[in-house]
Amino acid sequence: MGFSGHSVPADLRRLVEAFDLGGVIYFARNVVGPAQVAELSREVAELGRDWPFWISVDQEGGRVARLGAPFTEWPPASALGRSGDEGLARRFGAALAAELRAVGITLDYAPVLDIHTNPRNPVIGDRALAARADEVARLGAVVIDALQAAGVAACGKHFPGHGDTSVDSHEALPFVEHPPARLRAVELEPFRRAIAARVATIMTAHVLVPSLDEDNPATLSRAVVHDILKTELGFDGVVVSDDLGMKALSATFALPEAMVAALQAGCDVALLCNSTADEQAAALEAVIHALEDGRLTVDRLEDAMRRQLEIKARFAAPPVMDDALAVVGCDAHRAVAREMAGWL
Numbered sequence: 001m002g003f004s005g006h007s008v009p010a011d012l013r014r015l016v017e018a019f020d021l022g023g024v025i026y027f028a029r030n031v032v033g034p035a036q037v038a039e040l041s042r043e044v045a046e047l048g049r050d051w052p053f054w055i056s057v058d059q060e061g062g063r064v065a066r067l068g069a070p071f072t073e074w075p076p077a078s079a080l081g082r083s084g085d086e087g088l089a090r091r092f093g094a095a096l097a098a099e100l101r102a103v104g105i106t107l108d109y110a111p112v113l114d115i116h117t118n119p120r121n122p123v124i125g126d127r128a129l130a131a132r133a134d135e136v137a138r139l140g141a142v143v144i145d146a147l148q149a150a151g152v153a154a155c156g157k158h159f160p161g162h163g164d165t166s167v168d169s170h171e172a173l174p175f176v177e178h179p180p181a182r183l184r185a186v187e188l189e190p191f192r193r194a195i196a197a198r199v200a201t202i203m204t205a206h207v208l209v210p211s212l213d214e215d216n217p218a219t220l221s222r223a224v225v226h227d228i229l230k231t232e233l234g235f236d237g238v239v240v241s242d243d244l245g246m247k248a249l250s251a252t253f254a255l256p257e258a259m260v261a262a263l264q265a266g267c268d269v270a271l272l273c274n275s276t277a278d279e280q281a282a283a284l285e286a287v288i289h290a291l292e293d294g295r296l297t298v299d300r301l302e303d304a305m306r307r308q309l310e311i312k313a314r315f316a317a318p319p320v321m322d323d324a325l326a327v328v329g330c331d332a333h334r335a336v337a338r339e340m341a342g343w344l
Contacts, residue, residue, distance in 0.1 A: 219244075
């Protein structure tokens with residue numbers, strides 16, 4: 001769930017009490033500074049009952065960074081691609097993870113594994129590591145390994161590839177018009193490498209790929225999520241939907257309908273980032289009704305829980321220690337950011 005405010009609001013507490021939750025996602029609206037974020041993470045962690053909460057964020061660098069100064073301000077991922085330097089990618093991932101762990105964040109929705117093959121793409125652009133699949137795969141795997149070695153779960157996104165689109169899925173539904181052979185050779189290669197690197201989570205794209213599924217966006221497509229990502233590529237981690245309230249879906253699917261369809265397709269986590277508490281509650285109630293009437297099976301939900309518990313066991317965060325905040329925006333991390341910026 002996303003929420004508003006700099007501390008845990010009453011609406012979120014009520015949702016946890018009624019339904020329990022898997023975790024939260026922070027946005028800039030939740031952030032004042034490092035000490036406040038660390039305290040917020042303490043509050044959120046105390047909400048967990050039978051399992052730890054995900055405390056997650058989109059902190060890629062460049063245009064997509066929810067934690068601003070005094071956190072280190074990272075250049076976009078394209079700087080790493082231009083450098084081609086695995087050592088720099090590893091230093092970046094380790095420094096990024098250290099600052100996230102210092103404030104209690106356990107899951108970062110990074111790195112972007114989309115390939116920048118379309119210069120007219122309005123949403124990916126310099127968020128992509130490179131314009132070649134092999135470079136995105138190589139450097140993406142390094143960033144994943146560095147993040148996870150430092151204790152933060154990584155997330156490769158956006159499966160099966162959002163790079164060759166000309167529409168922003170926040171605003172409308174993009175199409176990916178490639179045949180399966182091209183997708184397997186290009187778009188899927190970074191995800192294949194990420195899986196080999198034991199990436200904890202992979203996020204789906206709200207894109208329509210007619211050669212794979214003529215009717216359903218990837219997030220809601222069993223052919224894409226279950227058949228290709230989980231079965232063909234053998235991904236045994238956690239599949240996360242992109243925000244189900246984005247216009248690529250919400251223009252056609254009501255939030256409760258999208259929630260159930262995402263789980264049916266094989267998503268293990270559903271992101272509800274900018275919905276109201278009432279809308280979030282309706283989506284959770286829809287899952288219960290779908291289980292009762294057979295549209296969702298116990299096996300499907302138990303598989304989602306198994307995957308989450310296995311990953312959470314790897315990345316459950318210890319309590320945030322006050323002295324950990326000293327790493328936030330430290331000289332060593334700023335030096336890495338300056339080295340990256342030299343490649344822009």
